[in-house]
Amino acid sequence: MIFAFSEDIETAFEILAKGREIADALKSELAAISIEGHGKEEICITYGADKVYSIDSGLQADLIVDCISSLINPYKPEILLIGGTRLGKEVAPRIAQKFGVGCASDCIDFSLVRGELIVKRFVLGGRFIATQRFLRKPQIVTVPPRRFEKKLDKDRKGEIIKSSIELVEPKVQILVIKKKTPEALRIEEASIIVSAGRGLKKKEDLKLVESLAKALGGALGCSRSVAADLKWLPEEHWVGLSGHKVKPKLYIAIGISGQVQHIAGIRDSKTILAINNDPNAPIFKACDYGIVGDLYEVVPKLIEILK
């Protein structure tokens, strides 16, 4: 049996697609775990699940750990796939510790060798890829959102099983939830991303980069400097190793030097373009096309031509 869980429904569909491939190869069953599913259980079947265990417990980490653990005990899954959201990355290692097993975070690739999972993930600051295997079961992995394609099959049939467990009072209480506004950008979903770096002189100049993004129908991204140090843009625009990992068909880096941690987040982009006034900027070794020039000249001209 293979288990898949993500509280983020899109990510759940994506890991179900990956889980389906693995389950078919192992001639095993794929079960989605749906916590507070709000009627989405049926859809999980059309995205690849054979079974859906549905539990209404509340989406709080302590409760999720208990719910998933209560299903691991009787069903003894070989593999547990968890969506690599922040919540997912908290519950996966906790479950792994509870069962005394390993957990591989943010796996970018899977294969099966003699029925065992072999995973790949970025290490050493994103410049290297480690190939790893598990020494014990269940084999627990988290999968980054938007890494794999979801697959819909409207005719799939499956079974929904209502489960309930005796819930203990969670140790952590959620007092207030404040939505990020505007409704958080999902930069992973953009097919074109135009990103701004420290090459911008002031916050207002972001408008320039944003209007290029708009002209191309793309999303606005940025380097860590712009999000974390200058705080010109919120976290959801931050691209890189410690930000969002993206793979658009076109990525344009404007005034971004191209340090390894930034590159780690854009490595799977189809085409990478760079605008930078320093011919020795490392970004020119990491892009397909580059132009050496002042962004304050190049970008307005570019917008003009593209119009």
Next chain:
Amino acid sequence: MDIIVCIKQIYDLGQIKVDTASKSPITEGVARKISDFDKNALEEAVRIREKHGGTVSALIGGTKEAAKEALAMGADEAVIYSADTDSLGTATILAEIIHKMKYDLILCGEASIDEFSFQIGPRLAQAIGIPVLTYARKIELNDGEIVVERGLENRYELTKAELPALVTVTKEINEPRIPTLLQILGASKKKITEISPPKPEAGIETLSITAIEMNRKEIILKDTEELAKVILSASK
């Protein structure tokens, strides 16, 4: 308030070279440093002590060098151990060591910047059976309770738990101090304990580590018109 801060010493990642034949990392001779977010955790611990009193113990997977740095930043004592294992192994070692210590609060960085797996804090809390509050951008303490503001993808949450608890912190929470010469000298008087815990079982085996090949075209264009053409064909 007695605080334990878990710290990992890592390689200075920028200095790691690649072996041309095997594509594996060369770590020999590479300098080591305290992982970035662990410094935020230590800074936060020192600030809490400055406000509420108590002690800060740094529990360091690494060498005396890292211990000295942590002591200079304000830790009262340091315990160093070596952990050549995975997250399961490390959390198991830490739980074992912490079992014998007195504490109200444990702080960890949200992740180490070499592995970025976000596992040690949640695993450790699970192993010792205390509440865990992850991705903290603000911490407040009152009357045996801790209130943490945490950032998730689309929302902020204000969460609360009873002490003792474990908190993982993000880079946003503070700006770690750079110790003065006086603090560096003062640190030499503080206690460093070296322990060698037995090697626990690991959950994961690493088969290989190889450098990522960069296979980009690296074409430098001459003017903006060319750039516009490339953009149009690439965005189709």
